Amino acid sequence: MLNYKELYKQTLLEDVIPFWEKNSIDVKNGGYFTCLSKTGEVYDTDKFMWLQGRQAWIFAMLYNKVEKNEKWLEIAKNGIDFIIENGMDAEGNFYFSTTEEGNALVQPYNIFSDCFAAMAFSQYAKATGDEKIKRLAIQTYHHIINKKDNPKGTYEKSTGIRPLKSFALPMILSNLVLELEDVLEKEEVERTIDFAIHEVMDVFLDKESCLIYEFVKLDGSLEDSFNGRLLNPGHGIEAMWFMIDIGVRRNDKALIEKATQTILTILNYSWDKKYGGLFYFMDAKGYPTQQLEWDQKLWWVHLESLVALAKAYEQNKNQDIKKWYHKIHNYSWSHFSDPENGEWYGYLNRRGEVLLDLKGGKWKGCFHVPRAMFQCWKTFEKIEANEN
Amino acid sequence: MLNYKELYKQTLLEDVIPFWEKNSIDVKNGGYFTCLSKTGEVYDTDKFMWLQGRQAWIFAMLYNKVEKNEKWLEIAKNGIDFIIENGMDAEGNFYFSTTEEGNALVQPYNIFSDCFAAMAFSQYAKATGDEKIKRLAIQTYHHIINKKDNPKGTYEKSTGIRPLKSFALPMILSNLVLELEDVLEKEEVERTIDFAIHEVMDVFLDKESCLIYEFVKLDGSLEDSFNGRLLNPGHGIEAMWFMIDIGVRRNDKALIEKATQTILTILNYSWDKKYGGLFYFMDAKGYPTQQLEWDQKLWWVHLESLVALAKAYEQNKNQDIKKWYHKIHNYSWSHFSDPENGEWYGYLNRRGEVLLDLKGGKWKGCFHVPRAMFQCWKTFEKIEANEN
Numbered sequence: 001m002l003n004y005k006e007l008y009k010q011t012l013l014e015d016v017i018p019f020w021e022k023n024s025i026d027v028k029n030g031g032y033f034t035c036l037s038k039t040g041e042v043y044d045t046d047k048f049m050w051l052q053g054r055q056a057w058i059f060a061m062l063y064n065k066v067e068k069n070e071k072w073l074e075i076a077k078n079g080i081d082f083i084i085e086n087g088m089d090a091e092g093n094f095y096f097s098t099t100e101e102g103n104a105l106v107q108p109y110n111i112f113s114d115c116f117a118a119m120a121f122s123q124y125a126k127a128t129g130d131e132k133i134k135r136l137a138i139q140t141y142h143h144i145i146n147k148k149d150n151p152k153g154t155y156e157k158s159t160g161i162r163p164l165k166s167f168a169l170p171m172i173l174s175n176l177v178l179e180l181e182d183v184l185e186k187e188e189v190e191r192t193i194d195f196a197i198h199e200v201m202d203v204f205l206d207k208e209s210c211l212i213y214e215f216v217k218l219d220g221s222l223e224d225s226f227n228g229r230l231l232n233p234g235h236g237i238e239a240m241w242f243m244i245d246i247g248v249r250r251n252d253k254a255l256i257e258k259a260t261q262t263i264l265t266i267l268n269y270s271w272d273k274k275y276g277g278l279f280y281f282m283d284a285k286g287y288p289t290q291q292l293e294w295d296q297k298l299w300w301v302h303l304e305s306l307v308a309l310a311k312a313y314e315q316n317k318n319q320d321i322k323k324w325y326h327k328i329h330n331y332s333w334s335h336f337s338d339p340e341n342g343e344w345y346g347y348l349n350r351r352g353e354v355l356l357d358l359k360g361g362k363w364k365g366c367f368h369v370p371r372a373m374f375q376c377w378k379t380f381e382k383i384e385a386n387e388n
Numbered sequence: 389m390l391n392y393k394e395l396y397k398q399t400l401l402e403d404v405i406p407f408w409e410k411n412s413i414d415v416k417n418g419g420y421f422t423c424l425s426k427t428g429e430v431y432d433t434d435k436f437m438w439l440q441g442r443q444a445w446i447f448a449m450l451y452n453k454v455e456k457n458e459k460w461l462e463i464a465k466n467g468i469d470f471i472i473e474n475g476m477d478a479e480g481n482f483y484f485s486t487t488e489e490g491n492a493l494v495q496p497y498n499i500f501s502d503c504f505a506a507m508a509f510s511q512y513a514k515a516t517g518d519e520k521i522k523r524l525a526i527q528t529y530h531h532i533i534n535k536k537d538n539p540k541g542t543y544e545k546s547t548g549i550r551p552l553k554s555f556a557l558p559m560i561l562s563n564l565v566l567e568l569e570d571v572l573e574k575e576e577v578e579r580t581i582d583f584a585i586h587e588v589m590d591v592f593l594d595k596e597s598c599l600i601y602e603f604v605k606l607d608g609s610l611e612d613s614f615n616g617r618l619l620n621p622g623h624g625i626e627a628m629w630f631m632i633d634i635g636v637r638r639n640d641k642a643l644i645e646k647a648t649q650t651i652l653t654i655l656n657y658s659w660d661k662k663y664g665g666l667f668y669f670m671d672a673k674g675y676p677t678q679q680l681e682w683d684q685k686l687w688w689v690h691l692e693s694l695v696a697l698a699k700a701y702e703q704n705k706n707q708d709i710k711k712w713y714h715k716i717h718n719y720s721w722s723h724f725s726d727p728e729n730g731e732w733y734g735y736l737n738r739r740g741e742v743l744l745d746l747k748g749g750k751w752k753g754c755f756h757v758p759r760a761m762f763q764c765w766k767t768f769e770k771i772e773a774n775e776n
Contacts, residue, residue, distance in 0.1 A: 043675045066591055078666060096545070104547045157484070159492045226432060226750070261419060287431045288746040293680035295743065347680060349737065355683065358676040362614070 021184030054118030063125030441504030622689030
């Protein structure tokens with residue numbers, strides 16, 4: 001029995017969302033503080049645009065999918081307004097960060113700020129029917145597509161002599177396009193889904209190892225370099241639940257089965273047999289990684305694994321998936337969860353001890369924890385309904 | 389008694405230098421491989437220009453200061469030729485990295501490639517009397533000075549709305565200018581030393597905490613932001629032995645004493661009382677750092693501390709300095725040194741266990757270990773001579 005529906009629902013609605021409602025709202029300048037201590041105090045006031053987009057998306061999504069709670073819509077609006085007023089440059093690119101007042105601090109070098117703004121605009125337009133925001137979602141989406149082959153623009157430091165393409169882009173597009181389904185042309189949606197499935201499952205998923213590489217050459221072959229050998233297990237597993245969502249939408253059982261097997265392969269490869277938990281980065285040849293944080297255990301890697309395993313289990317009742325679900329569940333809830341102060345810790349060392357006791361920072365905001373809680377809640381609801 | 393002269397001399401000449409002589413030379417394309425495994429095998433062939441400069445500098449310096457060994461000069465030439473042929477763009481900036489054949493991979497976004505090239509050119513010109521290389525050293529030095537206020541050029545991602553200046557620049561200038569003393573105008577040398585002393589000891593050394601900050605505002609005041617709160621204890625301590633060298637050169641006893649007290653303050657602040665060793669990064673207010681690797685124990689931090697402590701002790705026989713020397717000595721030699729395979733490990737976790745078993749990579753080359761061995765050998769030689 002996987003009887004966790006209530007656990008995820010309660011944690012989302014009585015712990016995680018109240019934590020962000022109480023601590024993160026900047027009532028003076030708009031937008032959200034994301035640098036929150038263990039107990040929720042703001043320890044730094046800079047605003048990271050991609051985390052602004054992520055939090056606005058979460059609250060608009062909850063309004064659309066859980067309850068027409070006006071407080072949630074107001075919180076979403078607080079972020080949407082801040083992003084529109086302060087987050088964009090004249091060309092429609094999104095800054096990486098601003099001061100608390102909204103003055104641009106770091107230039108738009110990272111396309112993921114744009115991706116999460118587009119997702120937030122789309123959910124918010126759905127919640128409110130606001131046509132202006134809807135057009136902004138569409139415009140931002142096309143802007144992302146236009147710059148997808150050179151996402152860093154003039155901030156790209158590579159000379160281009162040995163070009164690699166990044167898994168992050170097709171991965172996020174596979175999620176973004178479903179998020180924007182309501183506002184895009186049907187043909188555009190299907191074309192982008194085809195592109196994402198092909199890139200993720202045929203190009204970045206290596207046929208020999210059945211692992212997902214973080215970077216491959218433009219022709220799809222592997223490169224023996226630091227980036228070419230890099231594995232990011234959490235990325236691969238997260239992408240597999242995007243693929244399962246697409247598989248369900250298209251009733252593509254083969255895609256769901258391939259994603260399920262890939263989840264198992266990645267988990268087997270990247271589980272730390274000595275101390276438990278999933279590694280953050282690995283080198284496909286076992287060489288030293290450039291990333292000094294390679295052996296740390298990160299909240300999002302484990303939460304995305306729980307979502308992927310729950311979704312896979314719902315589809316095929318695979319018993320290996322069920323075993324892995326229990327293993328990751330026990331590790332995650334006993335190591336990351338902080339029922340005393342609320343929300344989850346983000347960063348553990350290899351042994352599973354808290355490395356940084358923040359609840360939010362530059363890279364952790366109101367996103368992976370509540371999204372995973374919502375996804376697991378809804379998936380276990382379906383699993384339980386089927387079992388009764 | 390601090391009777392370590394022979395230990396450092398032997399380790400330098402019978403362990404560390406032979407390790408790099410045997411494993412790092414690219415006889416086919418020139419230059420050096422720096423990505424070396426625990427036992428010295430090349431695991432990646434990319435060439436990082438700042439590490440090419442550092443290694444060429446080490447071998448030319450040994451030729452100039454230890455022994456007129458033609459093999460060392462040849463190894464230095466191997467790097468100098470590679471840098472000149474492949475490392476510079478048309479404006480005289482130095483690429484960050486190239487392929488093993490010398491094709492530019494990553495653009496010149498980092499001024500430290502230029503700094504170590506200048507140091508290598510200067511030592512090599514001194515060793516050979518080569519006028520062309522000497523002019524190149526001078527030209528590179530002036531190029532560094534010209535771009536010191538915007539070292540990243542077009543790759544700077546900050547908007548400039550909240551500008552900070554970086555400690556790394558005056559710190560490296562204080563060493564670079566002494567290295568280039570033979571090739572620069574006397575006036576230029578003294579002016580740059582004055583600038584460096586002022587910036588390091590009056591601006592970045594905070595009067596209240598007596599700690600060195602990694603970034604301050606342009607007016608020298610502190611900023612309450614992630615970068616503004618950042619402490620890099622190894623940087624501060626390394627800079628203090630540059631200050632002691634300058635103090636000796638100018639017979640400035642007050643400068644030497646202030647540097648000595650600063651070494652003690654930083655060591656007290658950044659020693660890990662639970663597991664031993666010095667932290668890599670700290671936040672001056674005790675907030676979570678952005679650097680996930682903050683609690684790791686790095687080879688260079690400990691080696692530069694040994695050099696700083698030995699030099700301070702030579703000057704003033706301070707008993708607190710002596711106690712700290714023993715503490716860092718025992719930690720370093722028992723944790724980083726690898727007498728079985730040669731050279732030192734670079735990266736330990738907080739507990740002092742090996743985190744990455746490489747002997748060289750993108751950020752560790754033939755530099756801190758041999759330079760510290762040389763500096764400690766020569767300093768203990770003087771200390772022992774004075775004691776007899």
